[in-house]
Structure formats: structure tokens, C-alpha cells
Amino acid sequence: MAASTSRPNVAIVGVTGAVGQEFLRVLEQRNFPIGHVKMLASARSAGKRIDFKGKSHTVEELTEKSFKDVDLALFSAGGSISKQYGPISSEAGATVVDNSSAFRMTPGIPLVVPEVNPEAVKGIKLGKGGIIANPNCSTIIMLVPVTPLHRAATVVRMVVSTYQAASGAGAAAMAELEQQTREVLDGRPATCKIFKQQYAFNLFSHNSAVQDNGYNEEELKMVRETHKIWGDERPKITAMCVRVPVMRAHAESINLTLAKKLTVEEAREILDKAPGVSIIDDRKNNRFPTPLDASGRDDIYVGRIREDISRNGSGQEGYGLDLFVSGDQLRKGAALNAVQIAELLL
Template structure:
């Protein structure tokens, strides 16, 4: 969040590093956003460009891999222990993770939000270069080994119907649409694990808002790939 340091998702705001090339500007710092922010904005930004998001409500369902390999190991260990009737080993998290879910383990701030949630608020505003967009988030750890999921509610300045939104997302770079209502098939963390693309589904009109000014979407992305390593590699490619 340091002023003057670009916070970059190449498919979203490549203009943030215009004029910066390897060997041309010594000492330049470029930051990778938080994984949850990247996954969210990969889906929300194409819609934002079309109708302008004025408010976004995000609920995340974050996997063990977001806390590192040790957390993944502990989830696997706890699962075996609980199934065997043993007390779970809780070294990484302070409470049982297997067969449970809880608020993200980031420190809770004075305003009641934790640091992970406030990252989504602040980083979205910086990446979109819009200090007026309203963002609120609730971040939850779920007993999934890898890849984060997010429920995103969007409120727009201009009307945007679900069919148009679906077509926009189908052509968005780095995004794949999985939205089959007939067979009840939508994105899952398992399906996007070890993949680069962010998957979007459950694309539907928000019935609480009038005039096609709201949409709900469900997003899944591998936060080790697009949420971290891949995004950094893509930034490097832009600099060459």
C-alpha cells in the first residue's frame, strides 16, 4: 500500500507499470497483490469496466495452502486424527481445522475487520484507482487443501444483465466460465487446483436490487498459481 509502488494484476491494471522496464529504472519496486484480491478482481474487473462497480461485498472460503505447506500438512494430519478418534494437533491454527471452518487467522483490527479483509478493501481501491468504491469482506478458512473460493456481490452504476455479464466473462483473459444451471455445475476449488485460470459461475441477477444494477458471482482460483507465483511471473514478462 506504499504510495508510488504499483500493485499489479497484469490482466487488470498493466498500465500501472507503464514506462518501467528491466534495466531502465533502477530501484523500482512492484508489488504482487494479496491472493484473495487477485482472484476476486480477475472476475470483477471485466464487469467493472462495462458498468462500473460502486459497491462490492465479498465472502471468501480460503484453503489451507494460503497459510503454507505446514498448514496443508496439519489439515491432512488432523483429518486422520479426528477420524481415528484422537485429539487434533493444532500447531499452525489455534483450533481444529479438519471438519470445521473459522474466521481467517489474520490479526483482528480495531474496526472489527481482520487484516486479510482490509487488504481486499484497500487493494481493490488502489488497483482500480478508485478511492470511492465501497468494499466489504468477510474472510473464512475452510478445510480445503488448495485453491480459494469467493462469493462476490456487485452493485453497478449502470445496468448490467446476467446474459451480458456472462458473455463479458467468457472473453476475459485468464477467466473461464463454468455456469451450468441445468446440471448444477459451477466452479469448485478442486477443479481449479494446479490451474492458471480463475473460474467464474453462479452468474445471476441480484434480486434485492432493481433495474439490473446488481449481480452475484462465485469465483474459484488457485492462490498458489494465479494468486501468487503466476501473477509475479506475468509482471516480470511485462517488464522485459
């Protein structure tokens, strides 16, 4: 018998990974009501012990039978695992919130940022199956601050450049950045296993596959997912995604073209009231958001809020805005957003 859905039984698929570990922290910190928790990972991790809410739990190998009596399954074990086990979980009655890209663009599957489109989960109930997709981390970090501006002045074009941390590529990538940093400082060659190029003291174009049009997959996710979440394909969006040697938390430079004039003061007022947004915008002291500000935090930090001067003299003054944002992609970009989705279902 599944637990009453006011205290759902929860399975965490990929619990030993970077996002999986963050799931545990977020569930505990938000005091998410849980009946029983099931920790799932690959056969490699089966038998490991993980503490949660003061109790030690044994990691089990993920199998087709893992979802019996589970009401909520939080998936973060990669796209192929989600594709294989997501439908099995849903069939067994466990509602899936999936962090991979497996179902994000599947018609009929909601792609949700709770601050933006909570209505998309209407009708979905915990313990009754169904799949909900968590957007790409860079998309979430962009849309939490940009959506309230879009609602006020309509984004017609958006140009975004990302500065993406190692944690976005998982626990092994974080370990690789740490190891390479030590190696380079010791004058030894950097060991490259996760990334093909030296990461420490370097930066490179995002490691996802490059398509025929020259865009990599991460960039296209930001474009397509935004259109799906906003339910509007009209905004023109282009992205340039780059990995930087930061351990945790992404940053993004965002340029907006708006359909209506919006002053810096108006934008700041909107962002000040926006849920999930904090402003760090101290021009006098040249103090703006950094990944260290955002690390371990729930909010997306926004600064460099300024009018785009490239429009001066064009008659389009006031229709362009620049922002610099930073957000912890393990939290708001992954685990926190997924838990907030689950909270909508309670």
C-alpha cells in the first residue's frame, strides 16, 4: 500500500550523484513530508549507507521492481535511465519528476519552473503515475529572473551567454576540476577524463554535442525549453554556452530586446518583487552576483541591471536591458526546482 500522499513514499534515483545528494539536502531543509524513502543507484553503489534525517539508509540497485509502493520518484541518473525506468515508475503508480533531458520536449509532458508555469502540473496527483520534466539548469536560472520582465514588457529577443560550473556535469567533473587544479599548480600535466580539454585555468565551449547549425545541444535546450515553458515560440533566442573552471553555480549574461519600454528602475522594482530572485547590484562598489554568492543558495542572484546603450540614436532607447545572473544549478537548476514541483502536487 502506498502511503497517504500527504506523506508520500519517495524514491531518489541516482542518489549517490551530485544532484541526488542535493535532493537529500533540499528535502530535509524544506521538511518535505516523507513516509518512506528509497535510495536507488547503480549496482556499483548497492549496499552503501547514506544518512538522511538522522537515519542511515542502504542504497539499493535500481531495478524494474524498485517502484512498488512509491508515490514520488525523483530521477537524476541520466537520460537513458530516465527513458528506461521513467515509464516503468509511472506505470507502477509513482509520479516521476525527471531531471534529465529525456522527456523535456515530449508533447504532453509538462516542463515546469514553479515560479513560471505551475499551472502545467494541474491534474497530476502523487501516487497516480505521470511524468513531469525539470528543465535544463541554464534555462531555469535564466527564466526565474527573465519571466517577470517578460510579463511586464514582453521579450521579443534574448541573447544569452553562459559561464557554467563543473557541478553541472556531475560529481566526477567536480573531482576532475579539483584534481587538475592540484596537478597544474604542482607543474604536472592535467588528467582529462570527463572533459577532452584541460579545465583548470582554462575555459571552453560547452561539452555537449555540436549540431549541423553550429549550436551545441545545451544552447538549443535553452532556446527550445524557453519556448515550451512560456508556451510561446515568438521570442527570438540565441545562446552561447561555455564551461568555466568554477566548482559550483552557473552565471549568465543576458541581453533583452523588449516590446515595451522598461527603465532600469522599473526592472529593478519588478526583480525585487520576483519570487526566487535576489538583487546584488551595487555599482558604487562594483559588486555584482558571483557563483560564490549563489552556491548553496536557493535564489537566482541578479545584477548589472542596465539599459542597453547600443540602441541609443536608433529610436529604440529603453527597449533593451542587460542583466548578469548567477544561480546554483544543483539547487534551483536541479534538485530544488524538482522538489518545488513535487510540493505543487502535495
